[in-house]
Amino acid sequence: MTRISVKVDGTAYEDEVEPRLLLIHYLRDRLGLTGTPIGCDTSNCGACTVDLDGESVKSCSVLAVQADGSEVTTVQGLATNGSRHPLQKAFHEQHGLQCGYCTPGMIMAARDLLAENPDPTPDEVRHALEGNLCRCTGYQNIVRAVLAAARQDTPARVPAQEAAL
Numbered sequence: 001m002t003r004i005s006v007k008v009d010g011t012a013y014e015d016e017v018e019p020r021l022l023l024i025h026y027l028r029d030r031l032g033l034t035g036t037p038i039g040c041d042t043s044n045c046g047a048c049t050v051d052l053d054g055e056s057v058k059s060c061s062v063l064a065v066q067a068d069g070s071e072v073t074t075v076q077g078l079a080t081n082g083s084r085h086p087l088q089k090a091f092h093e094q095h096g097l098q099c100g101y102c103t104p105g106m107i108m109a110a111r112d113l114l115a116e117n118p119d120p121t122p123d124e125v126r127h128a129l130e131g132n133l134c135r136c137t138g139y140q141n142i143v144r145a146v147l148a149a150a151r152q153d154t155p156a157r158v159p160a161q162e163a164a165l
């Protein structure tokens with residue numbers, strides 16, 4: 001077992017984990033943060049995407065021990081004071097989801113995009129989300145949702161900025 005310290009959605013945790021434990025299993029099974037789903041076993045679907053120290057990563061392709069000393073944000077950590085994140089609002093308003101299984105990963109990948117490129121073109125949105133699969137929507141409304149969130153003033157993912165919403 002290996003001891004890790006990690007901050008997840010603003011809460012600090014210290015845990016003993018097996019070196020082979022994947023970050024997604026740590027989040028879901030140990031911390032109970034089941035808002036981040038597992039959609040495949042091949043690192044293909046992107047449903048498990050979270051933010052790890054400012055980069056969106058597929059948490060099924062990262063070991064929990066690799067997150068030692070890091071800050072993780074999941075889709076469950078995006079709302080502030082009961083208000084949904086602009087991307088969460090935009091996905092709702094633009095009908096960017098059907099079953100919703102891909103949505104946490106889509107939102108986390110889109111958040112990473114908007115932090116680096118606050119005014120993306122539709123093609124840039126599609127390119128940024130190419131690692132995230134959706135089998136329901138045909139992607140059109142997902143792209144619309146990201147563009148709608150980008151048109152707002154505060155889509156960035158930086159925690160301090162989110163806290164000011």
Ligand code: FES
Pocket residue numbers: 037038039040041042043044045046047048049058059060061
């Ligand atoms: S569950 Fe991680 S990419 Fe599919």
Ligand code: FES
Pocket residue numbers: 096097098099100101102103133134135136137
């Ligand atoms: S909304 Fe069902 S997989 Fe995307």
